[in-house]
Amino acid sequence: MKKQALTIILLLVSLVTNVQAKENDGWYFGTKLGWSTFNVDQYKNKNINNKNTHGHELSGAPILGLFLGYEFNPYFALEIENDTTGFFPYLMLKKNIENKQINSIQLATKLSYPITDELKIYTRLGGMMFWDNLFSKEDLRHIFTKNSALFPNVSLGAEYTFNEEFITRLDYTWKSSVEKVMNLSMKPNLGDAVLSFAWKFGKSSINDMFSSYSIPESENKQYVALNESINFPFNSTELKPISNDKLQNLNNKIKNIQSKNVFIMLSGHADKIGNKEYNQKLSEDRAYVIKNYFTSHGISQDQISIQGMGDEYPLTDQICKDISSKPLLVSCLAPDRRVEIEVLSD
Incomplete structure (x- = not known):
């Protein structure tokens, strides 16, 4: 036995x-x-x-x-x-x-x-x-x-x-x-x-597929792009523990970039629950949370731009469209509660 x-x-x-x-x-x-x-x-x-x-x-x-x-x-x-x-x-x-x-x-x-x-x-x-x-x-x-x-x-x-x-x-x-x-x-x-x-x-991570790539050198200039997406809890601007790990890893990569001309674009997003005005403000607040993280780690605020996208660009539009139960909908819309980070350098 x-x-x-x-x-x-x-x-x-x-x-x-x-x-x-x-x-x-x-x-x-x-x-x-x-x-x-x-x-x-x-x-x-x-x-x-x-x-x-x-x-x-x-x-x-x-x-x-x-x-x-x-x-x-x-x-x-x-x-x-x-x-x-x-x-x-x-x-x-x-x-x-x-x-x-x-x-x-x-x-x-x-x-x-x-x-x-x-x-x-x-x-x-x-x-x-x-x-x-x-x-x-x-x-x-x-x-x-x-x-x-x-x-x-x-x-x-x-x-x-x-x-x-x-x-x-x-x-x-x-x-x-x-x-x-x-x-x-x-x-x-x-x-x-x-x-x-x-x-x-064994989770697939679509964001990690694009986390680091470089464009071939052209005209003596090197372009570096880093991408990351940080997700937030429902109706919140609080960072999850795993988000702190992602941001720390991204911050280390930014510091390793040889060029001093680094520019960071932050696009905040919200899910479709709630009115348009509230979701617009929530998406901007989430972007500011990420900006505050970078500025507190030595990156100048002049290198960072912010835009709030509200609930205009969902990732789950087709997946969650027929869900009527709010708890189920909240769970399904989790990918929409995010800040997309794009880092450029030349």
């Missing part, structure tokens, strides 16, 4: 390595830790009155797991995970007690409802299968029978993303046997309370 669990872990890690190289949007990989009401004794021994050697009922067990997911958009994702539920021998009260653990593999869809850019609530719908031997023909033969080890499940939880990369989430999962589902029983067999941590990777 330990070899099989190790095989699943290595499989998940290899998947991470392969998909990371593709640099697609939405991949994330994480680990989970929690407590399950799943009774390993009952599953393995079919003993309803199972107790340990000290007479205490084993009403639950810790659960550890790894998961890999792909988020197609802010509202929909697919996940695969491998969990180990139960106690290892050295954690038991008696050293010679039989190893009490079981493995499971799960596929699920994740439907999310963004509250803010960072916070969302979600539900996961899927099915999991407990296994002693994943390649056993006997186990596979009984997957869709009343005695199946397959458990349909539903989860409810909340998720918070830090610095647009690191995810923490807390959820509770209800699992019910195929037999109860077939009998239309609404009382679930099991429940898992789980805390998870994940890392987003």
Whole structure:
């Protein structure tokens, strides 16, 4: 069993390595830790009155797991995970007690409802299968029978993303046997309370594609162009932590430019929520925040020009046009809340 669990872990890690190289949007990989009401004794021994050697009922067990997911958009994702539920021998009260653990593999869809850019609530719908031997023909033969080890499940939880990369989430999962589902029983067999941590990777970054390029030398003049885009929270001019990192990196590149004739153009933008006058002012204020950053780092304000574009040039015009729910719309319009930075030098 330990070899099989190790095989699943290595499989998940290899998947991470392969998909990371593709640099697609939405991949994330994480680990989970929690407590399950799943009774390993009952599953393995079919003993309803199972107790340990000290007479205490084993009403639950810790659960550890790894998961890999792909988020197609802010509202929909697919996940695969491998969990180990139960106690290892050295954690038991008696050293010679039989190893009490079981493995499971799960596929699920994740439907999310963004509250803010960072916070969302979600539900996961899927099915999991407990296994002693994943390649056993006997186990596979009984997957869709009343005695199946397959458990349909539903989860409810909340998720918070830090610095647009690191995810923490807390959820509770209800699992019910195929037999109860077939009998239309609404009382679930099991429940898992789980805390998870994940890392987003492989995101494509369109801005980075144009972050630094040079135009060939012509007539003894060299032209350098640097481009960056800084995003802002909804109805805010506050810089995110990741934006400070981007600005610091851009500022270092500007200082490395050999020419002293450096000119910076800042174009502020707002999303379409709100009236035109308010969005115009908000877009200008966002541009001034970026200007203040550069001037505080030694760049003369005479080298910086500002223009507020209001909500006239959205990036999400077609994507978000049919969304009526304001929280969903706020999340969808996130790319529009930005300041575009262009640096020129000759």
